[in-house]
Amino acid sequence: MRPSLRRWVVLSVVNYAAKPRSVVCSALSAHSTVVPRLLCQQRSHSTKVFESKMAASTREALRSNGIIPDVLDDFEPKYTLKVTYPSTKTEINLGDHISTKQAHDPPVYEFHPVSPTEGTEPNKAYSLVLTDPDAKSRQEPIWSEFCHWVVGNASNPRTSGGKSGGTSLEKYMPPSPPPGTGDHRYVFVLLKGDASNVGKLKAPKERKQWGYGKQRHGVRQWASEHGLEVVGANFFFAQHD
Structure with a gap:
């Protein structure tokens, strides 16, 4: 091979499992840095597309299973x-x-933030809740929503690597659907608000209907009262064993 022939080695790693936004891109060349920059930009663009698709798939799953609008706007x-x-x-x-x-x-x-710029705001705090919109059952939601867990002041993912943390405001209560009531949706909701309000967060007055005394009341009302924004969610189904 002639010495004048340019050789490129491009290394790119996208960690989709834990942190979809983690991208390492590098290039080796004796002559130019233009192509490496372009390659990194292309990789960054493709990662953003992937992240956007992840957010869209989450939203679609919440919609198709009625969590939007039953639990969340x-x-x-x-x-x-x-x-x-x-x-x-x-x-x-x-x-x-x-x-x-x-x-x-x-x-x-x-x-973990979907966007590289998300989570960089100072003085923000996070909360995590678990709620059941199908208590007593999805067909007869007379106890809905039922509060199973409230965690305040969850750790900032930028400083903790996204790991668990925070203060339990309402102790975790495991799912216990009544016999014969079919599948229940158990919804984890991630909320964001001002750090100055962390000390003002209060647990619901009671677990049933989150203390509001009305069917289908719960996370939406509690978050609004505390100035919290919904920024993420996950969920599972369970029924009486």
Whole structure:
């Protein structure tokens, strides 16, 4: 091979599983940096497209299963939300069917921004809740929504690597659907608000209907009262075992 012939080695890694936005792109050349820049830009563009598709698929799953509008108003997901029950090694993936035994102990969670610019705002705090919009049943939601968990001041993903953290405002209550009521949707909702309001967050007055005394009341009203924005969600199905 002639010495004057340019040789390029391009390395690109996209970690889709844990952090879809993580991209490493580099190039080696003895003559120019223009092509490497272009290649990195192309990789960055393709990653943004992938992230956009992830957000769209989350939104579509929430819509197709009635979580939008039963639990949440329509929104554009800004974070991916990964939830895992470590005691049973069960990971929740947008509509999985699991047993109540798999969800008996409190889960751990991670959340990562879809956009590189998201999560960079100062003085922001996050909350995570778990709610059941199908209590007593989806056909007869007389206890809906039922609050199963509220975590305030969840760790900022930029400083914690997205790992679990925060203060439990309402202790985790595992799913326990009544016999004969079919599948229940259990919805994790990630919320964002001003850090100055963290100390003002209050647990619902009671778990049933989140203390509002009306069917289908819960996360939407609680978030509005505390000035919180819905930025991510995940969910699973479970029925009486």
